[in-house]
Amino acid sequence: MATATLDATARPTPPPRRRAGARSTLTAGSSLGLGIAVTWFSLLVLIPLTAIVATSAGRGWSGYIVTITNPQTMAAIQLTVGQSLLVTGINIVMGTLIAWVLVRDRFWGKSVLDVIIDIPFALPTIVAGLVLLGLYGNGSPIGLDWAYTERAVMLALAFVTLPFIVRTVQPVLEELDHDVEEAAASLGAKRLTIFRRIILPSLAPAIAAGAALSFARAIAEYGSLVLLSGNKPFTTEVVSVRVLSFIENGSTESAAAVASLMLAVALFVIVVLDVVQRRVSRRG
Amino acid sequence: MSIEVTNVTKKYGDFYALDDVSVSLPTGQLTALLGPSGGGKSTLLRIIAGLDTADSGTVAIEGTNATRLPPQKRNVGFVFQHYAVFKHMTVAKNVAFGLEIRKTPKAEVKRRVGELLELVHLSQFADRLPSQLSGGQRQRMALARALAVEPTVLLLDEPFGALDAKVRKELRDWLRRLHDEVHVTTVFVTHDQEEAMEVADEIVVINHGRVEQVGSPDQLYDEPASDFVMGFLGEVTRLGPVRLRPHDVEVATSPGRAGAIPGTVTRLLRVGFEVRLQVQLGDEFGTGAEPVSVVLSRSHARSLDLELGSKVWLTAAVGAVTVPAMIAV
């Protein structure tokens, strides 16, 4: 047998695996589907939302500023943003706490608690307002009469936003690796330290996502406030109610101007969600 | 030739998963696509099956140009690395799927499914769900499912990759026997050289998106076309300017032969009939250099009277397969 002597060609190592970027993998059928879906989505969502921005620009920048800085509108904005921040703060604490109890605690009736958390998602908002009125309104069985006050606004917002942080934090908490906590404990960390240094950082993206959603929902809320807050200008009138009264008065440009602010908040929240989701999936 | 792959290139972004690959796979044979992870084996197999499309180049199956055919028109059977069983269907339903798609009469489907389950030894599990099967059983079911449609070619992507060593070996022998019975042109992907050598009629070695060599297991072992193929198919050691197999290193206890390289035995290990040595070469070859591995038969080692610290002289055996060593890194 002859000695096979061959030249060994050294090849450069290939670059690391990368996902195909903007390349399309659409087939004829799926392109058609995408076309139909995007058309429908544009007609239903994108063009109408664009119309809000376009209409709000109808009276120029100065007109826009005048509408927004109208004292009654400013009061509504202040109230809505203030209450939404407050409620989001409450949710960050209570939502995380409830998620913790649902995941780590065991007690009779826990599954009922789990189901009740979802009720605000599904309950029609007008009904939500009505039921809160039953307990916290005039003739309250517990002797509170918060109807038509700022408290009522807070209450309604807290009700409708309750599930957001609970439902984003809960699955993350369920998947959290117990080993890591035990490892930390074996290294001598105290419970509070473990919570602060190990658990909280892993929950942070979920809490951020839930907080963003709950803030957006609070800013956007309308139905539950109609009956509960009384819609008194300068005291309990929120922005969505303000927009609606502009619409009812036929001043669509003013309505669109205020609505464009709400839309900006919504877009901001969606961007936050997208970023958080991407960060989480990169970790996982 | 059953499968003709010509000048196929596949890029992901600006990375070449396959770079101008041409191979022909003969009818009725069992061919292995062998290569390291990320080399492009699955990509090639998926392009043959039509599950991916090449950026350029053509694929012909049994003489028909299949480059633009969708997978369902190619009549290939594909067995996936992770089985890809239909979780919501029973074993029998899984196997029947391709036949039902082809509107085969009910009685015929029943008969074929029965036969195939017999063939893969799963008859008694016909009504189970895949989740109630073991890994090896699932893999056999996937194979029966692929065979049900009487494919022109059978493509298997690391069919035994996810199984433990023992089951793997069983299924490997079973696949060889099955192929001898059914004679369908078969291509299977593996990164295990032993598996390829044992089962395949022919091996295609793929690395960095290129075909390194095509040949029978013996050809590849005895006449590796490159340093890479040599290294991939078996143990290799470096002796001075060349690389060669440890059993091709000749050991002498005196500096008789021309070009013999002196060294000291630093390790000596008996494994069954073999004796494995590590020989540290002298300083002129660099003290930091890797020691040379040598494999001898036990009797030969005994006749040389080797022990730790023995001074030895090494040469490449006559007719040994050698390739020049790459410049030390």
Add this chain to the structure above:
Amino acid sequence: MVEVSTPVKWLLRVLAIGYVFLLVAWPVSTIVREAFADGLGTFVEIFSDEQAVNALTLTVQVAVQAVLINLVFGVGISLLLVRYEFPGKRVLSALVDLPMAVSPVVVGLSLLLVYNGRDGWFGEHLEKWGVQIIFSGTGMIMATCFVALPLVIREVVPVLTEIGDDQEQAARSLGANARQTFLRITLPSIKWAVVYGVVLSLARSLGEFGAVKIVSGNVANQTQTATLLVEKQYQSFDQAGAYAVSFILAFVSVLCIVVVSILRPKEHSK
């Protein structure tokens, strides 16, 4: 797992239960008391009141149509987002979440601006061809579709991602075409996610208020849905009527939630 000490555990448990009880459970339970204050009398009245029956019927019609549209659209777009690569995919996948964050009032206004027959971007032309969207069922369905749009998608996308495309590819290699693969392989695997999505969308659609209020015109017996009726009844001091209709709405939505929560764990253990 690191256990918290018993007093802390109890504190957390009491806080969680207390908060949920005071905020949700107790208030929601008052509706049952109020609705049945006169026994079944109010309900007999409701179901013999033409206006209430019309409102409930309209609500169901609008909701069912909106859910069907969102079902088809949602499953389709989920498949596109998970199974294909195309330019603009990331933007699209973020935008389909947008309706979650947009106020129903903004939704109503936006549709009004584009589709009203007087000076809407498209509405003006559509009106000339005799198509009316605002103040009609079409507008109400569109508003409902808008607000409930992400629900099916958010259920289906994670499941599609999780199951991967192995089974679909296997089906293709066995000779199934795209339609057969979808019906025989993909759909059975995402069945439960679709069911949740539909149930949640239904609950959301039945209860839509703000957006529908703006686009419907709120004309009794024609474009007045159940939620709009509740508002009107309450404001015209027909509390009993408002509570009775609310009870029906609340009952259906709580039922939806319970159905989903019963189905969900079953699927987990499978």
